[in-house]
Amino acid sequence: MADNARKPATRLVEAGRRSEWTQGIVSPPVWRASTILYDSVAELKERPNDTHHRLFYGRRGTPTQWSLAEALTELEPGAEATLLFPSGVAAVATALLAVLEPGDELLMVDSAYEPTRALCDGMLKRFDIATRYYDPLIGAGIAGLIGDNTRAVFMESPGSLTFEVQDVPAICAAAKARGATTLLDNTWATPLYFPAIEKGVDLSILACTKYVVGHSDAMLGSVTAAPFAWARLRQATYQLGQHAAPDDAWLGSRGLRTMGVRLAQHQANALKVARWLAEQPQVARVLHPALPGCPGHELWARDFSGASGLFSIVLNGGGDAARAAMIDSLELFGIGYSWGGFESLVVPADPQRMRTVVPWAAEGPLVRLHVGLEDPDDLIADLANGLRRFAEALS
Ligand SMILES: *Cc1c(COP(=O)(O)O)cnc(C)c1O
Numbered sequence: 001m002a003d004n005a006r007k008p009a010t011r012l013v014e015a016g017r018r019s020e021w022t023q024g025i026v027s028p029p030v031w032r033a034s035t036i037l038y039d040s041v042a043e044l045k046e047r048p049n050d051t052h053h054r055l056f057y058g059r060r061g062t063p064t065q066w067s068l069a070e071a072l073t074e075l076e077p078g079a080e081a082t083l084l085f086p087s088g089v090a091a092v093a094t095a096l097l098a099v100l101e102p103g104d105e106l107l108m109v110d111s112a113y114e115p116t117r118a119l120c121d122g123m124l125k126r127f128d129i130a131t132r133y134y135d136p137l138i139g140a141g142i143a144g145l146i147g148d149n150t151r152a153v154f155m156e157s158p159g160s161l162t163f164e165v166q167d168v169p170a171i172c173a174a175a176k177a178r179g180a181t182t183l184l185d186n187t188w189a190t191p192l193y194f195p196a197i198e199k200g201v202d203l204s205i206l207a208c209t210k211y212v213v214g215h216s217d218a219m220l221g222s223v224t225a226a227p228f229a230w231a232r233l234r235q236a237t238y239q240l241g242q243h244a245a246p247d248d249a250w251l252g253s254r255g256l257r258t259m260g261v262r263l264a265q266h267q268a269n270a271l272k273v274a275r276w277l278a279e280q281p282q283v284a285r286v287l288h289p290a291l292p293g294c295p296g297h298e299l300w301a302r303d304f305s306g307a308s309g310l311f312s313i314v315l316n317g318g319g320d321a322a323r324a325a326m327i328d329s330l331e332l333f334g335i336g337y338s339w340g341g342f343e344s345l346v347v348p349a350d351p352q353r354m355r356t357v358v359p360w361a362a363e364g365p366l367v368r369l370h371v372g373l374e375d376p377d378d379l380i381a382d383l384a385n386g387l388r389r390f391a392e393a394l395s
Pocket of ligand 1 (some may be wrong): 210
């Protein structure tokens with residue numbers, strides 16, 4: 001269990017480095033395995049099938065995966081345990097399948113990551129699980145949507161693309177009062193800036209592909225469970241055959257050790273860039289949870305201890321062509337999906353295609369930025385050039 005007396009920065013360095021897993025090596029090595037050999041029939045028969053942290057069969061992991069999982073648990077005060085997944089989407093899917101049954105209703109935030117919506121509108125629907133989308137700013141008003149069949153409430157805070165910050169404690173309290181399980185996609189803040197279990201969440205989900213791995217070179221997901229939800233998460237994970245490769249878990253562990261310092265720098269760089277963008281005439285709005293004017297900003301100030309490097313801007317007028325002219329001219333922002341690595345990235349995004357409860361209306365097209373670890377003054381110069389191209393394309 002977590003040594004919660006120690007500060008998060010110390011836990012990041014120490015967590016998961018049990019001597020029986022490291023064998024004295026500083027960074028727990030890669031243990032690759034499918035078959036585990038037993039000394040005798042008696043030993044094989046006596047090893048319990050639900051063993052946790054004992055070698056059983058490769059699918060159940062080795063010390064490489066256990067070490068990262070334990071480290072993630074230790075970052076979440078109040079958590080029981082963590083399991084790893086081959087991607088963030090696999091983590092979201094397994095967590096939902098762990099708690100839902102045919103005939104149930106799921107309350108899903110309208111600003112959810114698009115593949116999460118695709119799962120709800122596709123496979124979950126086929127399994128007779130109904131999804132009802134809700135306004136990300138609903139807060140305690142969620143109580144009015146919770147019916148007899150509502151089994152789970154899924155949050156993502158801040159929301160994908162548009163960054164609405166949710167009142168997670170209020171939503172969790174309302175769900176708990178009605179016996180509904182709460183899930184949070186906590187990828188943006190990570191447990192360092194938002195300790196989700198402590199705030200009342202039952203299942204805290206990370207796309208570790210982003211800030212945990214941190215170097216854009218591996219896919220990985222995790223779900224950390226409160227004690228109440230752990231047994232169901234473990235059962236679903238085992239039955240679905242979920243497994244994260246030891247080499248990728250090792251990359252996750254390696255990334256985790258520096259996640260605190262990386263996040264602090266992403267935060268500082270992104271704030272400098274975001275504040276500059278807020279003053280540019282070509283920018284109608286900056287959607288960054290730490291800036292006033294972002295929906296739910298006051299909740300961010302109340303509940304979060306930091307901000308990461310991902311935010312969006314709404315351009316002032318224009319359409320696809322002007323937006324593309326701006327994005328194509330950028331030299332330091334790579335055009336590509338994902339985020340959370342050391343490098344800056346940019347993508348065009350169109351939330352109006354997805355939203356069903358709160359229609360997205362804006363002054364112009366949306367651009368999502370991930371601010372990396374480059375010097376922010378160089379990034380600002382690059383964006384200044386991009387905004388000039390945008391303005392030229394408008395005229
Ligand atoms: C990227 C992302 C995911 C999915 O993670 P993958 O590892 O790419 O499958 C889930 N949620 C959010 C908020 C994300 O940004």
